[in-house]
Amino acid sequence: MCGIFCSLHVGCCGHTGNIDGEPNNTVYHELSERLKVANAARGPDAQGTHHVRVQRICSGEAQAPSPSNTCSPAIDLEFFASELRLRGDAPIVQPHQQDGDVFCWNGEVFEGLNVNASENDGAKLFQSIHTLSTMDDLPFLLGRIEGPYAFVYYHAESQKLYFARDPLGRRSLLIHKPSVFNPYFLLASVSVGDDQGYVMEELPTEGIFCLDVGQLCESKEVTQHFDSNLTCIPRQIDRRNLPFAKLNRVNTALPPDVPPLVPSLDSEILPRDLAIAVDHLIDHLDNSVMLRVRNIPRRTSSSEKGRAQVAVLFSGGIDSTMLAFLAHRHVPLDEPIDLLNVAFQNPRKIQVQTDGNIGAIPKREKKRQLKAAEINGVLKESTSYMVPDRVTGLQEVEEFKRICPGRTWNFVEVDVPYEESQAARAAVETIMFPGRTVMDLSLAMALYFASKGVGRLRISEATDDYQPYTSTARVLLNGLGSDELLGGYGRHRTAYATRGWQGVIDELQLELDRIPTRNLGRDDRVISSHGKETRHPFLSLTVVSFLAGLPVHLKLDPRLELGLGDKMLLRLAARKVGLLEASTRKKKAMQFGSHSARMEPGEAEKRGDLMIRTVSEP
Structure with missing residues (x-):
């Protein structure tokens, strides 16, 4: 189990600002820190952070930015993950990193990937993804593993960000898409509640999402072009045998006209x-x-x-x-x-069990009596x-x-x-x-x-x-x-x-x-x-x-x-x-x-x- 957090924040030619170039650092950075604290609670054993800057070359000569320059923005990606160690012999600190690729994993692989008792499934899966000949094969890899998961993967060569939940959505991953008022992109296992800094939604489970970060760098109007650079890759894109790519349909066969009844659970002879x-x-x-x-790794503390x-x-x-x-x-x-x-x-249950509703006491009066009983300690005495x-x-x-x-x-x-x-x-x-x-x-x-x-x-x-x-x-x-x-x-x-x-x-x-x-x-x-x-x-x-x-x-x-x-x-x-x-x-x-x-x-x-x-x- 892990808490994962990923943010995408854009500046212009290295000057961090909001997605459309106006300063919004304070709101973003305060929110980012709060989200990291919230997600750290999910993984008390270790936490780690990694930053990636994705930048395109300006179309003009290298010089100080001015209104006449047509400069592309630089995109700052931040990856944070906390770790609850439940697999393998050795502690693991996320995010996983190699050759510029970054992987934040919140899940468990129970079937479809050869992970022995001493190995960490997240590290093993990272190597499997990192060694794919092409990221087009990612759906085939994920379609062969079974277990709850949510992940974020940055592929450095293509400058693309991949993220998804398993087909059943057994692990949380929330998404905030950039807007005019909140011009940054967020992914997080858990939020900080209802907040003006984002519009958080559950990430859908129907596919694997891919954000072309490199293409976002081509436009100054990233907020406007965000959706056009976000695609959803189907989990099952051909007839290959992918047992865990999607949920099976319910059997539609109707039973016989009059299926035999099971008279009791003690029936010794079942159909x-x-x-x-x-x-x-x-x-x-x-x-x-x-x-x-x-x-499950055993903790060595004598008290445990x-x-x-x-x-x-x-x-x-x-x-x-x-x-x-x-x-x-x-x-x-x-x-x-x-x-x-x-x-x-439950005060309502206690009141009903103790008094019933004799005389059909109005709700407001019942609430007043309940408050008085609570103050006088009656509830504590009658609690069951x-x-x-x-x-x-x-x-x-x-x-x-x-x-x-x-x-x-x-x-x-x-x-x-x-x-x-x-x-x-x-x-x-x-x-x-x-x-x-x-x-x-x-x-x-x-x-x-x-x-x-x-x-x-x-x-x-x-x-x-x-x-x-x-x-x-x-x-x-x-x-x-x-x-x-x-x-x-x-x-x-x-x-x-x-x-x-x-x-x-x-x-x-x-x-x-x-x-x-x-x-x-x-x-x-x-x-x-x-x-x-x-x-x-x-x-x-x-x-x-x-x-x-x-x-x-x-x-x-x-x-x-x-x-x-x-x-x-x-x-x-x-x-x-x-x-x-x-x-x-x-x-x-x-x-x-x-x-x-x-x-x-x-x-x-x-x-x-x-x-x-x-x-x-x-």
């Missing part, structure tokens, strides 16, 4: 094609987890020995439980696995962190103890008081930007505190004794993707009710199409702010390809009740590996299972897609 699919899912998911938990290197964002639901169980297969038995379980003190995810998490740990002998499971109870969550809100809003909806905030708050990993462990269940605990794990497994790929949302059931199996197929394709634009960039920015890396075994492109290719009726069956028909294939797989309790649990969205959503009285009516009002706004 042959379903039984085969269960085995293949276990194999694919097991391999995906193995690739994501092996060969015997501490967890892998954690799971853990609700006790079927997704996180399956990942934790498979991690158990591949993490050394003498190494604990941290299960990060977050619960929020036994939210739905805490209950299911504790239940699942007991199942783990039965079926995973010898493993130490650190069930980390991350309890978030209301005052603490509100104090962190401004920081969370900054990190998740440009995400700005109510749902963005609810999910980001849960991920922010869970990934921070500061909580407590139960010493004795009998006496409810605890000890403080902070997770040392830098790799966090996340179950995101299973609902989209396996039909775990209520809307899949609704699609079947209104349009039959064809409606379910269409909905699954829509889910796959929008995965790159929904949660992943935001989640990466939030979790990485603590110097942690999230890994998504369900979103391995190998797993995605397998699940997309399965006939729809092998993945889910909306005819069956909740807890059986939704994500049916995963439930059968969990049952087969021995996760009996987890296999029947019903889905609960993270923001509701942790109580991070709708904390204030009156928030129940707010839709998730509404824009938030930032804490600094009146």
